[in-house]
Amino acid sequence: MLSFEEFYRAAHGGEAPMEEVEVSELTLLELRDYLEMLEERRRDMDAAEPEDETDEAYTDWAEEHEALEDLIDEVMERIEELEK
Numbered sequence: 001m002l003s004f005e006e007f008y009r010a011a012h013g014g015e016a017p018m019e020e021v022e023v024s025e026l027t028l029l030e031l032r033d034y035l036e037m038l039e040e041r042r043r044d045m046d047a048a049e050p051e052d053e054t055d056e057a058y059t060d061w062a063e064e065h066e067a068l069e070d071l072i073d074e075v076m077e078r079i080e081e082l083e084k
Contacts, residue, residue, distance in 0.1 A: 021034065023071075023074055023075055023078050024078065026078070028079065028082045028083070031075055031078055031079050031082070032079065034075055035072065035075045035076065035079065038068065038071060038072050038075060039072065041068060042065070042068055042069070042072065045061070045064070045065050045068065046065075048061070049061060049065075
């Protein structure tokens with residue numbers, strides 16, 4: 001069986017950003033793998049948080065981090081739907 005990362009690359013030619021994955025089309029197993037990848041990405045982002053909150057780099061980071069949090073929430077909600 002393919003890992004989600006392998007599935008993702010095959011489905012998107014390795015080019016599409018993770019945010020372009022259609023969450024509603026993933027199986028429960030794929031969603032769990034995807035969530036794991038997103039949480040890893042969040043940990044990496046948290047470790048790279050810019051120190052200067054007044055810098056444009058921080059604003060960019062914060063916007064991307066918020067989008068990632070929203071995507072994580074969407075995936076978690078879909079997992080809950082499928083587990084019912």
